[in-house]
Amino acid sequence: MSEEANFETDFLELNHLENQLEEGEWSGLISEGSIFGIVVSRFNSEITARLLEGAKKACAEKKIKQVVIFHVPGAVEIPLALQACAKLGIFHALIALGAVIRGETTHYDYVCEQVSAGCQQVMLEHHLPVIFGVLTTENDAQALARSGGDMGNKGAEAVEAACEMVSLMMSIDQMEEALKSEQEI
Numbered sequence: 001m002s003e004e005a006n007f008e009t010d011f012l013e014l015n016h017l018e019n020q021l022e023e024g025e026w027s028g029l030i031s032e033g034s035i036f037g038i039v040v041s042r043f044n045s046e047i048t049a050r051l052l053e054g055a056k057k058a059c060a061e062k063k064i065k066q067v068v069i070f071h072v073p074g075a076v077e078i079p080l081a082l083q084a085c086a087k088l089g090i091f092h093a094l095i096a097l098g099a100v101i102r103g104e105t106t107h108y109d110y111v112c113e114q115v116s117a118g119c120q121q122v123m124l125e126h127h128l129p130v131i132f133g134v135l136t137t138e139n140d141a142q143a144l145a146r147s148g149g150d151m152g153n154k155g156a157e158a159v160e161a162a163c164e165m166v167s168l169m170m171s172i173d174q175m176e177e178a179l180k181s182e183q184e185i
Contacts, residue, residue: 011056011067033065036162037091039081041098041134043074047143051097051133054153062163075100075111075134079118086126093162094122097155098134099143112136129165133158 036059040052052069059067068091072081075098082094096119102108115134123130133154137143145151 011059011069034092034166035066035068035090036064036159037082037085037094038067038069039072039078039085039094039096040069041072041075041078044099044101044143047099047101047135047140047147048097050144050147051099051135051153051155051158054148054155054157055095055097055133055159058156058159062159064159064163074098075115078115078134079122082119082122082130083126086122086128086130091128092166093129093131095131095155095158095162096134097158099147100134100136101140101143102138108136127169129162129169131158131162131165 038052038055040048042048056067068085070081070085072078078096078098082096085091085094096115098115100108100111100115116132119130119132119134122128135143135146135154137146142151146154
């Protein structure tokens with residue numbers, strides 16, 4: 001049997017509404033290899049569930065060994081959860097997944113602004129890739145198209161972006177270490 005066939009991604013899904021952590025499950029989180037955190041909104045769950053499935057599939061395909069999934073009520077709560085995750089210092093990248101669909105009021109505009117600014121703030125404050133996989137669409141059809149429909153799956157694309165950014169940040173960190181070593185000589 002090939003190495004490809006033996007590989008499995010470990011998913012640990014945290015949902016404060018259901019205590020899913022068994023004793024000892026946290027011990028496997030801190031180890032060698034990439035650890036990604038995904039914060040997903042339950043609001044517009046038909047869409048966000050599809051984004052999450054796309055992200056999980058992409059993580060398995062990329063052989064990301066450990067992925068921790070956190071559920072929050074809505075998109076506005078995503079930045080706080082991201083910030084808490086970033087403070088843990090164990091994640092190589094964080095991914096925000098949600099769906100904000102325009103309605104009849106200006107609420108859409110406020111939510112989109114708060115979520116995007118909050119995600120960027122966490123990324124810059126913690127020097128950590130935070131990938132914005134939150135759909136901001138005009139209608140349900142656009143959201144469905146971007147969550148596994150004819151426009152692809154933005155959850156999967158977020159994982160691709162996270163992998164690229166982790167690689168880039170590792171390269172920059174190596175470059176920084178090499179420069180420090182040269183200065184010490």
